[in-house]
Amino acid sequence: AQTVTQSQPEMSVQEAETVTLSCTYDTSENNYYLFWYKQPPSRQMILVIRQEAYKQQNATENRFSVNFQKAAKSFSLKISDSQLGDTAMYFCAFRRGSNYQLIWGAGTKLIIKP
């Protein structure tokens, strides 16, 4: 069975700093997809970034980028120039290529301090 582990329950950084959230997963599949979702205090679940396992190039969305290490089964999220609005819970999620189900990590609470 697939599992997703986020080992950092909570992190706190100063505004404008760079922060990296870790995520590891366990699977025997070769075709899968990885996601980072953000959940701010409003509780809305917002897709931050997505990575296809068959792509070696790390996905990037503006200030958000991932470090995808397929052999190590690691999928960390880097937030550059952090902003107060980045304060949220961040969830890592895994999906098999042939399946609709998302397997979720427990989440990391990120606090950006002014």
Next chain:
Amino acid sequence: DAGVIQSPRHEVTEMGQEVTLRCKPISGHNSLFWYRQTMMRGLELLIYFNNNVPIDDSGMPEDRFSAKMPNASFSTLKIQPSEPRDSAVYFCASSFPPPRTSGKRETQYFGPGTRLLVL
């Protein structure tokens, strides 16, 4: 373009009452998901519809929970009778299959959620 719409945003009810949560997926999306989020259990998939047909309802907790999707633009999740342990945030999400030639896969887009409190 409107995202997934859920109503109500907040619901407070008493134990034993019927609760109906509503969802309007993004236009053109043919997959719809109902999730429940609690502190103890995190995000749980309750039911998945594809083309208005329930494909997987194995996550529905018990017979008190039921979900329908009468058409492509509307779904309901009903709890009858409600219990305090049903208190949670309920999310609806939708997705669509991108063109096969794009090489992309489905991404689930979430609604704002309904915060349910059963007293």
